[in-house]
Amino acid sequence: MNRKETTPLYRKITDDLKTAIEKGSYSKGDLLPSENDLCKTYNTTRATIRQALGALMISGHITRKHGKGSIVAEPKNGLGILSLKGFTAGIGNKPLSTVILQKPSKQAWSEDFYYALEEDELAAGCIFFVRLRYLDQKPLLYEETHITNLNLPHFTSRNLENRSLFRILEENYQVKVKEGEQKIWAINGNEPVSKLLNVTSGHPLVHMKRRLQTNIRNLNIYSSLYCNTEEYFLQDYF
Amino acid sequence: MNRKETTPLYRKITDDLKTAIEKGSYSKGDLLPSENDLCKTYNTTRATIRQALGALMISGHITRKHGKGSIVAEPKNGLGILSLKGFTAGIGNKPLSTVILQKPSKQAWSEDFYYALEEDELAAGCIFFVRLRYLDQKPLLYEETHITNLNLPHFTSRNLENRSLFRILEENYQVKVKEGEQKIWAINGNEPVSKLLNVTSGHPLVHMKRRLQTNIRNLNIYSSLYCNTEEYFLQDYF
DNA sequence: AACTACAACTTGTATATACAAGATAATTTT
């Protein structure tokens, strides 16, 4: 728990409501307590409550309607973040299993890294690891990840297999993804990757190079990934 | 000018500052006038100013630093919107030329449309058109677009060849894209599309289905596109 | 010259209050 010594009240309210929504205490379409009700609950004023609700709106947890209330939105897995969804309805909730092909290790950035780096970032070095992600025992997604090694103590010893990378970063280091960019290609899998994904060398794959910026300056997440979209597709929200 | 009868003050301030930034009155790293200065300029209070600055922060026009000020951010072309960037450096600014394969026409939604539609949207019908986009006389991107036909008078007679669809919607109908989702596949171009894109039937293509939501409720933009990423790549920001 | 303390800026958080305007259900009128 490395959080700031004093957490602002509006932040606590946002976190409380977010937790409640993600825990399932509300379902899609439900109304949150009205602003005035929340004022009483937290013994504060509407300005503070609205600041908290505003954050929930930005994060996509609620929408708001004048005269009606704050409406809980459809849960989006990985808002703004690329996620993998099943081709057929109902398969979307199957969990991806993950195999670490190369354990996280501290490295210097490669000379010809695929994104331009800031000086401070270059100096900090990076943590690098490679994962292969499966759905239904079938390999779907090969991903090489670089994270700027900035205030991430003990990261290399963490278990990345079962938990989401983003969740680990948020819960343990207060690092949140804020924005990003991605480049997209369709390629024929004649690279060594196609063997890992268990496809023939002529099989089309989605190749993406992404940079995700976080709330910490100069701490970025870079990933280069290859995905077999024969049965499933890649999906993202923005 | 179909805007609401009364524009809130904070909205006017946001628009003013946004225009100034986009016009180039400020450059990257510059500080906006302080909140108190803006209070005097607009004869209002900090709460209103902060609401305006908050919107600029969300839209990515500024960042803010405690004790310092509001810092103008790097301009981003097409925030959150898919754009096409050249493979090699410096080619990114070449304009895409556009050929309309099928002129915009009012239609009913197809029974098996690829996104689930709201009832009101279904009732409104849609405007449909097909475009083929070229870079350097080479066809790169085939795109079928459906727009909900909601308060878009004379849209079908507009010239979509030279101007951006998003710009037309924003300038003429005050329609702005707010968020969206996209699904991504890599396919082998054996469809009729590959002939239009001038590739062999085994050539890998990026296939995307996108839904862009706008500030107008129930007015969405749907597009299904195929892109040859041999020389260029697709890029988007979120 | 280097350090310290302070003043004067900046944004961050919060309270208290007021009225406008959309949504909805109860009430009254027709």
Add this chain to the structure above:
DNA sequence: AAAATTATCTTGTATATACAAGTTGTAGTT
């Protein structure tokens, strides 16, 4: 019974004020 009105919810916008806390330059001290 149907329509219009009203009351009472809700969120949206706005003013006025206060103090906390980060940043920066300046004046004073060592």
